[in-house]
Each structure stands twice: as C-alpha cells, then as structure tokens.
Amino acid sequence: xxxxxxxxxxxxxxxxxxxxxxxxxxxxxxxxxxxxxxxxxxxxxxxxxxxxxxxxxxxxxxxxxxxxxxxxxxxxxxxxxxxxxxxxxxxxxxxxxxxxxxxxxxxxxxxxxxxxxxxxxxxxxxxxxxxxxxxxxxxxxxxxxxxxxxxxxxxxxxxxxxxxxxxxxxxxxxxxxxxxxxxxxxxxxxxxxxxxxxxxxxxxxxxxxxxxxxxxxxxxxxxxxxxxxxxxxxxxxxxxxxxxxxxxxxxxxxxxxxxxxxxxxxxxxxxxxxxxxxxxxxxxxxxxxx
Amino acid sequence: xxxxxxxxxxxxxxxxxxxxxxxxxxxxxxxxxxxxxxxxxxxxxxxxxxxxxxxxxxxxxxxxxxxxxxxxxxxxxxxxxxxxxxxxxxxxxxxxxxxxxxxxxxxxxxxxxxxxxxxxxxxxxxxxxxxxxxxxxxxxxxxxxxxxxxxxxxxxxxxxxxxxxxxxxxxxxxxxxxxxxxxxxxxxxxxxxxxxxxxxxxxxxxxxxxxxxxxxxxxxxxxxxxxxxxxxxxxxxxxxxxxxxxxxxxxxxxxxxxxxxxxxxxxxxxxxxxxxxxxxxxxxxxxxxxxxxxxxxxxxxxxxxxxxxxxxxxxxxxxxxxxxxxxxxxxxxxxxxxxxxxxxxxxxxxxxxxxxxxxxxxxxxxxxxxxxxxxxxxxxxxxxxxxxxxxxxxxxxxxxxxxxxxxxxxxxxxxxxxxxxxxxxxxxxxxxxxxxxxxxxxxxxxxxxxxxxxxxxxxxxxxxxxxxxxxxxxxxxx
Numbered sequence: 001x002x003x004x005x006x007x008x009x010x011x012x013x014x015x016x017x018x019x020x021x022x023x024x025x026x027x028x029x030x031x032x033x034x035x036x037x038x039x040x041x042x043x044x045x046x047x048x049x050x051x052x053x054x055x056x057x058x059x060x061x062x063x064x065x066x067x068x069x070x071x072x073x074x075x076x077x078x079x080x081x082x083x084x085x086x087x088x089x090x091x092x093x094x095x096x097x098x099x100x101x102x103x104x105x106x107x108x109x110x111x112x113x114x115x116x117x118x119x120x121x122x123x124x125x126x127x128x129x130x131x132x133x134x135x136x137x138x139x140x141x142x143x144x145x146x147x148x149x150x151x152x153x154x155x156x157x158x159x160x161x162x163x164x165x166x167x168x169x170x171x172x173x174x175x176x177x178x179x180x181x182x183x184x185x186x187x188x189x190x191x192x193x194x195x196x197x198x199x200x201x202x203x204x205x206x207x208x209x210x211x212x213x214x215x216x217x218x219x220x221x222x223x224x225x226x227x228x229x230x231x232x233x234x235x236x237x238x239x240x241x242x243x244x245x246x247x248x249x250x251x252x253x254x255x256x257x258x259x260x261x262x263x264x265x266x267x268x269x270x271x272x273x274x275x276x277x278x279x280x281x282x283x284x285x286x287x288x289x290x
Numbered sequence: 291x292x293x294x295x296x297x298x299x300x301x302x303x304x305x306x307x308x309x310x311x312x313x314x315x316x317x318x319x320x321x322x323x324x325x326x327x328x329x330x331x332x333x334x335x336x337x338x339x340x341x342x343x344x345x346x347x348x349x350x351x352x353x354x355x356x357x358x359x360x361x362x363x364x365x366x367x368x369x370x371x372x373x374x375x376x377x378x379x380x381x382x383x384x385x386x387x388x389x390x391x392x393x394x395x396x397x398x399x400x401x402x403x404x405x406x407x408x409x410x411x412x413x414x415x416x417x418x419x420x421x422x423x424x425x426x427x428x429x430x431x432x433x434x435x436x437x438x439x440x441x442x443x444x445x446x447x448x449x450x451x452x453x454x455x456x457x458x459x460x461x462x463x464x465x466x467x468x469x470x471x472x473x474x475x476x477x478x479x480x481x482x483x484x485x486x487x488x489x490x491x492x493x494x495x496x497x498x499x500x501x502x503x504x505x506x507x508x509x510x511x512x513x514x515x516x517x518x519x520x521x522x523x524x525x526x527x528x529x530x531x532x533x534x535x536x537x538x539x540x541x542x543x544x545x546x547x548x549x550x551x552x553x554x555x556x557x558x559x560x561x562x563x564x565x566x567x568x569x570x571x572x573x574x575x576x577x578x579x580x581x582x583x584x585x586x587x588x589x590x591x592x593x594x595x596x597x598x599x600x601x602x603x604x605x606x607x608x609x610x611x612x613x614x615x616x617x618x619x620x621x622x623x624x625x626x627x628x629x630x631x632x633x634x635x636x637x638x639x640x641x642x643x644x645x646x647x648x649x650x651x652x653x654x655x656x657x658x659x660x661x662x663x664x665x666x667x668x669x670x671x672x673x674x675x676x677x678x679x680x681x682x683x684x685x686x687x688x689x690x691x692x693x694x695x696x697x698x699x700x701x702x703x704x705x706x707x708x709x710x711x712x713x714x715x716x717x718x719x720x721x722x723x724x725x726x727x728x729x730x731x732x733x734x735x736x737x738x739x740x741x742x743x744x745x746x747x748x749x750x751x752x753x754x755x756x757x758x759x760x761x762x763x764x765x766x767x768x
Contacts, residue, residue: 038763038764039402040402040726062734126578145574147515147579148740236515252373252517253727254726254727
C-alpha cells in the first residue's frame with residue numbers, strides 16, 4: 001500500500017475528472033480570451049487579436065463599474081456575515097432554551113438553491129406586490145423601489161446574501177470554536193484577562209485558519225455571484241456585478257472572446273485578493289509569535 | 291313534416307358519419323406517418339407565454355395521443371430561452387429538436403445557418419407531408435420566416451401587436467368623465483395623441499391618490515434590469531413618434547445622425563422624453579416591469595391605460611381567475627404623432643411592433659422527421675381557433691373568420707378585428723443579423739435614463755456612439 005504508484009492509481013479518477021472538467025475548460029477560456037470571437041459578427045470565426053480584449057476592458061466603464069459594485073457587495077456582505085456568524089456561533093456554544101430549534105431554522109437558508117433564494121426575495125421586495133415595500137411605505141413613508149434606486153438594489157442584494165450565507169459562516173465558526181482547547185482560555189482568565197483580551201489574544205489566533213478558509217470561500221462566492229442577484233434585480237444598475245456582466249457579454253452579446261478575457265481577469269483578481277489576504281493574516285500571526 | 295324531419299336526420303347522420311370517417315382517416319394518417327418514430331421524444335424550448343403554455347398544456351398531449359411521439363416542451367424565461375437555444379445550436383449538441391424563433395432574431399439565425407429549410411425538408415420527405423398543413427394558409431406574418439426563395443424556416447406559432455389598452459369602467463364612468471372634463475376642458479376618451487395620453491395619465495394618477503385607490507395613469511415597461519425597457523422604447527414608443535429601425539441606418543452602418551442614423555436625432559429624443567415623463571404616472575413596479583409585469587399590473591387594475599402586448603389581451607379581458615378587469619378592457623391602436631399613421635399606410639413606416647414567433651428545427655436536431663410532423667400538427671388549420679382564443683394570437687388568415695374568434699373578439703373589444711384590419715400598420719423588427727448584440731449595447735443607456743442618471747439627449751447620444759462602435763466591431767459598421 002505504500003507504493004506511490006498505488007497512491008497515484010487511487011487518485012487518478014479524480015485527477016482525470018479535474019483535468020477534463022477543470023483544467024481543459026480553463027485552457028480553452030485562456031485561448032479564447034486572446035481571440036475576437038462573436039458568432040453573430042460578419043466574420044464569425046476566431047480571429048487572434050493578442051491583448052486587444054484585455055486592453056479593451058481597461059477602458060470599459062461598464063466593467064470597471066461592475067468591479068467597484070462587486071467590491072462593495074463583497075466587503076459589506078462578507079463583513080456582515082463574519083461578524084454575525086461569529087456572534088451566532090458564540091451563542092450556540094452556550095445552552096439556552098430552543099437552541100436545537102434555532103440551529104435548525106438558522107441553517108435552513110443554506111439548503112435553498114440560490115435561484116430560489118433570488119425568487120423568494122424578489123417576491124418579497126418587488127414594488128407594488130411585495131410586502132416589504134408595502135409595509136415600509138405604510139409604516140415609515142419610505143419609498144422602496146429596487147428598480148428605481150440602485151443603492152436600494154445593492155443593499156437588498158447584500159442583505160439577501162447575508163441571510164443566505166451567514167449560517168454557513170456560523171457553522172464553520174462553531175466548528176472552529178469547538179476545536180479551541182479550554183486550557184489557554186482558562187489560563188488567560190486566571191491571569192486576569194478581560195473578555196475582549198481573551199477574544200483578541202486567545203480565541204482569534206486559534207480561529208485564524210478557520211476564519212481564513214471561510215473568508216476565502218465567501219470571497220470567491222461573492223465575486224462570482226450571479227443567480228441570486230439575477231433573479232432579484234436582473235442585473236440592473238446597482239446589481240450589475242462582475243459575474244452578471246460576464247454573463248451578459250458572453251450570452252446575450254455572444255462576445256465570447258471579450259467575455260473570456262473578463263473571466264480571466266476576474267479570476268486573476270480573485271487569486272490576488274485571496275493571496276493578499278493570506279499574507280496579511282498569516283503575516284500578523286508571525287509577528288505575534290515573534 | 292315527418293318526411294322532412296327524416297330527410298334532415300338522414301343528412302345529419304351522413305354528415306356525422308362522413309366527419310367521423312375523415313377524422314378516422316386523419317387519425318390514421320398521423321399514426322401511419324409517425325409509426326417509425328413512435329416512442330421517440332422530441333424536445334423544444336420557448337418563452338413562457340400564453341400561446342406557448344397552450345402548446346405545452348394542450349397541443350403536445352394531443353400530438354402524443356395521435357402519434358405516440360412524446361413532446362418535452364420547456365417553457366422558460368425569455369433570457370434563458372435564448373441562451374439555451376443559441377448555445378445548443380452553436381455547439382451543435384442537438385438537445386433541442388425545435389426552438390422558438392422570435393421574429394426579431396430570425397435574421398441572426400438565418401445568417402448563421404442554424405435552421406432547417408422546412409419547405410425543402412417537407413418536399414424531400416413526401417411521406418411526412420400532411421395534406422391538412424398548408425404554408426399558404428398563414429398570414430403575411432409568415433413572410434418574416436422565409437428566405438428570398440419563399441422557403442419557410444419556422445412555423446408561425448404566435449403573432450400579435452402591442453396595443454393600447456384602457457379600462458372602460460373608468461373611462462365610461464359618468465362621475466369620472468365629468469371630473470375630467472371640468473379639469474381639462476374636453477371630454478375624457480381613450481387617447482388619440484400624446485397630449486391626451488399625458489392628460490389621461492395625470493388625471494387617473496391624481497384620481498387614484500385622491501380616492502385612496504391603487505390606481506395609476508399608465509403602464510410603463512421600464513425595467514432597469516431587463517431589456518424589456520429598451521424594447522418598449524425602440525419598438526413601441528419610438529415608431530409611434532416616427533423613429534424606425536431603432537434609428538440604425540443599416541446601409542450607412544451607423545446609428546448617429548451625423549452618419550445617416552437617427553438614434554440620437556430629435557425624434558428619438560422627443561420620444562424618449564415623452565416616455566420617461568410617463569414614469570411618475572406609472573405604478574411603482576414600473577421600473578421593475580417587463581412585458582409580463584405590465585400585463586399583470588394592468589390585469590390587477592393598477593393602470594387606467596397603457597401599452598400592452600396583445601398576447602395578453604385575451605386573458606386580461608376574459609379570465610376572471612387572473613384578471614380583476616374582465617369585461618372592462620378597451621382596445622385601441624397606440625397613440626401616434628401626426629403623420630405616422632399616414633406614413634405607415636403608405637408603407638413608409640410603421641406605428642408599432644408586430645410581434646410573434648415561430649418554431650424552427652435546428653440543424654443539430656436528431657429527430658428532424660418527427661419534429662416536422664409535430665410542426666405540421668401545430669401549423670394545421672384545425673387547431674388554430676382554440677389556440678387563438680386562449681393566447682390572443684393568430685397566424686392563419688382563416689382563423690379571423692372562425693365563430694369562436696368572432697365570439698372572443700366581442701369580449702376583447704375587437705382586438706382580433708384590429709389585428710386583422712390594422713395589423714399591416716405594424717411591422718416586425720428590422721432585419722438585423724446583430725439584433726441582441728446591439729440591443730445589449732443600448733440597454734444600459736436607456737436604463738440610466740430611466741433612473742435619471744442621464745438626460746434623454748445624453749442617453750441617446752451615448753447609445754448611438756456605442757452602437758456604432760459595436761457595429762464596427764461586428765463588421766457591420768462604417
């Protein structure tokens with residue numbers, strides 16, 4: 001069993017699947033990204049155009065705007081989810097009446113498909129028919145129209161994402177908190193550390209790997225968000241995130257070359273962002289140890 | 291007397307026997323022709339509309355019963371329908387055996403040679419040619435799906451115009467009429483010009499507010515997250531002001547006035563300014579409304595008048611389970627600027643969009659023969675009337691004279707008569723092989739104008755420049 005060949009043999013099905021369904025499409029997107037290819041153009045074949053697609057996106061206001069919107073969405077959504085998820089996880093480490101029921105209800109949104117989440121929220125917030133605009137108008141005289149106010153559409157998307165994904169953060173944080181040994185915490189308390197000091201100097205360092213993984217997963221999810229927001233607002237102003245912009249370029253516009261180049265840049269930005277985050281968090285831990 | 295009765299009875303029995311024989315013959319033909327394909331499953335995709343839903347719910351089952359060929363018909367959203375169909379045809383995967391071809395996309399599909407020439411295919415397979423199916427029975431709308439040789443590439447399944455609907459219960463209410471006349475100095479009536487339209491819209495919005503009713507003066511298909519807003523402007527409002535072909539001069543390859551286009555011209559700006567000025571008088575859902583929501587808003591009684599796709603006219607006027615305004619729906623031609631109707635009558639323009647679509651067979655289909663039978667089934671005259679009554683669509687000339695349609699016509703305030711007599715004033719989309727590509731480019735500017743981020747003139751000026759850039763990129767520009 002220790003023969004490396006056996007290991008590779010056992011891994012081979014997974015590797016083959018990854019190569020076929022992961023790496024090969026990536027290479028294809030990479031290839032298309034350096035071509036002009038629109039099936040509805042006068043010349044509908046692939047025409048190599050070097051870096052033109054990448055040059056074009058630097059001057060594409062719609063793309064740059066979508067990046068800015070996505071960044072705002074990701075920062076507010078993920079920030080809220082991490083804080084709320086941590087608080088709820090802390091709460092779930094203690095006993096209180098109805099804890100089991102709460103945990104079940106709290107986890108339910110995770111089981112709903114994103115497209116259904118978008119549809120549910122659309123029914124809730126669509127002006128004229130949804131209960132949210134109705135009651136905001138009736139109780140607070142507040143005009144809530146996601147089709148008319150881009151900021152309202154953005155914030156609604158953030159709240160919807162928080163509703164959907166906070167349970168995921170709660171579960172990962174709960175796993176992280178459960179894995180923290182009791183001794184360092186008790187030792188810190190004996191030494192007179194305040195609750196904040198215990199959290200900052202003991203709990204948080206132990207949680208860092210879980211936190212990092214959770215943030216990475218949520219960043220990648222947030223940057224490629226399409227279906228929920230698409231159902232909610234159709235990707236109009238305020239919600240035309242990068243994922244939706246790519247969808248529009250690739251499908252209705254059938255501009256496969258340009259769409260591929262935007263996808264590649266988005267992937268690159270995601271990797272860079274995660275790497276910077278990793279450096280920032282792991283670097284601080286190194287400093288603390290020293 | 292007894293002899294006469296006996297004679298009539300004999301004639302009636304003979305006629306019934308003859309009909310049942312003909313019916314049995316027809317049944318036999320379908321079963322015989324379909325025998326090699328019995329048990330096969332053909333798959334199609336379309337937008338979820340009243341006519342498509344009738345196909346899915348009624349016609350598919352009838353066809354399967356006759357032939358043993360199963361029909362899996364997917365009715366989905368407009369965006370998804372296009373994505374699925376185009377991806378399938380482009381990748382040649384053969385998932386779909388028939389796809390919905392909206393009139394405006396046919397030129398793109400033909401340019402890419404996605405579709406089977408149905409006329410030729412039927413001629414090549416005479417055993418599959420059903421005698422009850424006749425291409426010449428279609429209205430002139432079928433011409434949009436023909437090539438230069440007159441060969442058909444799609445069997446028309448729906449055709450309708452976007453009309454002006456108004457609520458008769460409001461427009462014919464004595465107290466309301468008096469109040470309107472007192473305020474505006476002339477009688478309340480369905481709008482015949484844009485000033486009157488604006489007055490009606492303002493009046494009913496104020497009326498709704500004063501009476502604490504959920505009532506507004508007009509519909510606006512103004513979704514800021516969907517191309518529906520661009521379509522309402524380019525295909526309904528623009529033409530009614532005299533802006534044709536989206537303001538794009540195909541010969542010049544430009545949308546800019548400076549190069550022979552008209553998208554940034556005075557007429558376009560006037561049209562967009564008027565349309566945007568209607569937003570304050572539209573229900574709050576207007577900026578989230580596609581064609582479906584507009585129909586729903588009108589059916590819910592939330593708008594006194596508006597531009598509504600004709601495919602919805604029948605159910606809004608007659609289906610009490612879905613509409614709150616049944617029996618109170620008035621139908622008229624949409625309002626136009628001076629000279630526009632005259633130009634349309636002369637063949638120099640059109641007043642609005644003649645919408646509709648057909649089912650075509652992609653080259654990638656694996657079941658072309660079975661699908662040809664299916665398309666002939668839905669294209670035969672005998673299924674048209676009930677389909678037209680359910681979906682307010684007419685694709686056969688003879689359907690207009692069917693007693694069922696005459697009866698329905700009265701309930702829908704003469705919509706079918708309007709379609710027959712004044713349909714020629716409307717026109718399909720311009721023959722652009724780059725339809726969706728250019729529309730996608732225009733969308734953000736119209737949406738920003740709706741939000742008030744751009745003035746009508748700026749929005750159209752920037753849109754025209756972006757269109758020219760896209761046309762150039764696609765190889766159709768200057």
